[in-house]
Amino acid sequence: MIKTAYSSQPELGKAIEDIKDQLAQINPNFITFFASSYYSPDDISSQMAKLFPYAQVIGCSSSGEIISGKMLKNSIVVMAFDNETIADVKLALVENISKENNVEKAFKTFEEYYDEPMKQMDYKAYVGMVFIDGLSLAEEKIMDTIGNLTSVLFIGGSAGDDLKFEKTYIYANGKTYTNAALLTLIKPAKGYDFIKTQSFCTLDKKLVATKVNEEKREVLEFNNLPAAQAYAQALENNPEAESVGDYFMKNPVGLMVGEEPYVRSPQRVVDNKMIFYCQLKEGMELSLLDSTDIIFDTKKALDEKKKELEHIEGIINFNCILRTLDLEKQNRTQEYGEVFSDIPTIGFSTYGEEFVGHINQTATMLIFK
């Protein structure tokens, strides 16, 4: 069984009471929650753990929350699972991620707990979730190492702070962490699936990153030209390099795996350099993308999955903040929430999505059967 709850009560005590009432019918072994940075991080983490003393309780700070039928602000959303849905779960925290990379150490704890090497684990029997400090710039190395060490799929998102860009938080069993990644290895009782959806089509324009500063997520040159200039030339109406920022939301670039784009979104231009929300490597060939309809594409992806699976117990949706901002601009957030109205769903607006690597302008969704 999966149950969801939410509260937009500004006072934390009342919000916790609210959630308690909504989840009275379930005896959870696992709780996932996303909470606006409006709530005190330490208080919300400890209060949520106190509320569910017999469950593993994880969460992170957000930049807007999602619950079946609604997109919210300044709220808490919660998903409670019982042992009919989650057979087992193990958490491992990776700290000081901006300077170190201790994924291997975290994986050892999974191996000891499940008594199986990570490299040989059956990806159909296990699934991973990853919540990561959204301001750490460490997502790429964490996801790369995860990918090196296991075939188990890790899906997740980068924590947010309501667009303040000051500090994001990870919550685990009553404690609060920054500069950390929380890895959760789940053994779903009835299996899992996923959706990765982004609303873009490819244009017939290629940009090769010929000079980059990988760590700073900067592209200095595309096609051996100053990055902003090359990007401007690739755009259909050839704007001035200074005004390319106006096109970022509609025309990011995609790293293509067959027909599937792994979106890399530009953030800003500094001295003709383009700063991205994720890393690009030197030599990477990217396709210029053009936006399509988020609601239509999400609904289509979900309808296809519903048809394929027949029953979906619940969804955790890691939805890029840039998609949320786009929906807000179009006044369509309610419509987006309604796409999930008939399925128990929680989610949040992320500072980046995790799926194989660190990606942007995408929704990665973990589906429980």
Next chain:
Amino acid sequence: MKGQTKRIIDKILDQESKGDEFQRLMAKSKLVMKGIFVDKFTEDTEDDPDTIAKLKEIAKEFNVSLNDLELEEK
């Protein structure tokens, strides 16, 4: 030399996927994320020492042995 790059890529994909189509796609995605554009390499692609070195490093990260490939040493 030609084709060595493609053979290393195939070896990595074979070892990582063990015949599972979904895992092959995931392994391919991981290689693309690491900057290796899998589909660009064929048996006729001229080998580039830098790409070969990068792939050897990636094979090590994946714990894939390339010993049976009889690679030309540069």
